[in-house]
Structures are given as C-alpha cells and as structure tokens.
Amino acid sequence: MKQPAGVILAGGQSRRMGGGDKGLLRLGGETLLERVIARLEPQVAELALNANGDASRFDVNLPVVADSVAEFPGPLAGVLAGLDWAAERGHTHIVTAAADTPFFPCDLVPRLMLAAEEAPIALAATPDPERGMARHPTFGLWPVALRDDLRAALADGVRKVVAWTDRHGTAMARFEAEPFDPFFNVNTPEDMTRAEGLL
Template identity: 65%
Template sequence: MSRPLGVILAGGQATRMGGRDKGLLMLGGRPLLAHVIDRLSPQVAGMALNANGDSDRFSGFGLPVLPDSVAGFPGPLAGVLAGLDWASEQGADVVVSVAADTPFFPDDLVIRLQAAAEGQAHPLVLAATRGDAATKSKSRSGLIRHPTFGLWPVALRHDLRNGLEDGLKKIVLWTDRHGGREALFPASPFDPFFNINTPEDLEKAQALL
C-alpha cells in the first residue's frame, strides 16, 4: 500500500488540563504537537490537524486545520470524519489517525495498520496492545484497543456521518459494525499509546523523553 494521509486529532476539550490545548503544552522545550508531527510525518503522504475554535493558534505548525463538521463535540470520531472529508478532497482512499496528546506512538504505526488491513475491501484497523485493561476499550480477542489510532476508509465517511448525526459516540461500536480489525503493538518497556491527560501525565512524559 502507498502511504496514506494523516490526521492529528486535537479536537477534545481537555477538561483535565484546565481546557488548555494539550498539543500546545511544552514537552522537552517544544510543543507536544511538534513531537507528534515529527513522529507521524515520515509515515504519511500529508497531514492535517483536527481542532475546533480559532485555528490561528496552530498557525506555526503549517498544517491545514479541520474543525468538526458535526456539532456538540461528539468525540474523536468527528475528527476522523473531518479527516476523511479532507482526504476525499485530496483524492485519497485512506486516512490514518493519531492523537495530539500521545507523543510516543510507534514509528511503524502505519506499516502495521496496513499489514493488518490486507484483504479488507475497506481498510479499517485500530491499534491494540496487551496489558492492563482497566481504563481501555477491550475487544473480543482480549486486546486493549486504542481507538484514536487507526486506519480509516474514505469510502465509509457518509456512513460515519450518519452514525454521528444519530448520536454515535463510541468508536469501537462503529468499527465492529464494519468488520474492523486490530493491529497488535508491543507495550514494553512502556505503553507507546500513553497519552497526556493530567499535569502528572506531563511529568511522566518528561521523564520518558
């Protein structure tokens, strides 16, 4: 497969960080979003940022900023949909999504997602790990899914839009409905999908860096 387009999901309200944009928090002297861009850019053919509100605050990153097209902050799937609509305009068939608050995601994310999608009519794959499932979405296989990290088919964007307009919020309900698969990633020496939700998480990320 050729390299897909990438969308960085930064549309959340960051309530546990006082409403601040997590992507603009400083980590190792650079914005968190800069770390995410550096990790994603070699893996994709182009990138966009899903974010709501004034897009000027992200002007220094040189990326198109895509607001949610569904009102009411329905969650990450709205950002995925914004990325799929943008990718359709670019003539692309597939998008990979990553979260703006997860600076250590795998540098082989796209390759592994694409490998897991082999044979699918519409590539639809979520990243997954093994480990403590206390706070993560667990699949029938027992793996922990990381639903903001996935491979998404442009062909299903209208179905996704209809689902969101009908109140869909849980990503895995939609991916399971469409035969979504999982790509397994190692979770040692630490979970590469560790995301920054609190000031304590930011301290932990600084130590990992």
C-alpha cells in the same frame, strides 16, 4: 493500498488538564503537537490537523480542518473531518493519531496498513493485563469510502469509536507495551510529569 494521508486529532476539550490545547504543552523543549507531527509526517502522504476554533493558535504549517458536527461529539467527528478533507485531496485512506500522545510508534502506519488487509478498518492495540488487548481508537486506519456511513452514524447519536468500527469489521495492529505503552497519552498534570520522566 497507496500511502494514506495523516490526520492529527486535536479537537478535544482537555477537561482533565484544565482546558485549552494539550498539544501546545511543552515537553523537553517541544510541544506535544510538534512531537506528534515529527513522528507521523514521515509515514504519510500528507498531513492535516483536526481542531476547532481559531486555527492560527497552533502555528504549524499544516491545513487545519474543523469538525463538521456540532457540540464536540468526540474523536469520531475528527475522523469524519479528516475523511472529508482526504476525499477532496483524492486519498483513499487516512491514519489518525492523537495530539497528546508523544511516544507512538514510528512504524504505526505500515503496521496499520498490514493489519487492514484483514478488515476495512485497523486500530492500534497493546497487551492489557485485564482486557487481553486494549484498542487505541484514536490511532487507526480509516477508508474514505466509509465517510457517509460515519456521518449517518454521528447523526444517529453514535459517539463511541468502537461502537461504529465494530459494525464494519476491525483488525488490530498489535504493538508491544514494554518498557511502557507507546500510546500513553497526556491527560493530566501527573501524566505530563510521567512523560518528562519517559523522555
């Protein structure tokens, strides 16, 4: 597998944060989005941002691709937008990361690629005391070849990531959750306070 393209998912509505773009919140002098770009860009062939609305508000030197499915159907729409963009650029795979997760691993992509030797899709996962392993569905490796299948699934009303990925076989790339879960994401003002402490 050649180096995948990267897509940062920033298409959510941030209801628990009071609306707006969580990725533009500042953490230690940088926006969450800038921190995500700095972690993902060195790991991928090229990088795009998935977001809806006026792209100029992000002020980043990246292509911005909008969802092609209306009414904010969730992260799968962002994955599809990324797959369509990557297909036009000649890529065979994309890796996605969430725009509100500033501490994800700097070896995310190679470990997802290794896991994907076992299945078409690979998702990041960390140990969870209740569920065994908790999958992080916005951090995945996705083959461009499945984009039409995903488009059809969204048209049929599928919204949950794992409801679609489980149809195709999904490997887990396991990451440790000590001293904290690296896929911790900022959803609320309290999470932002915690992120400042983790810095």
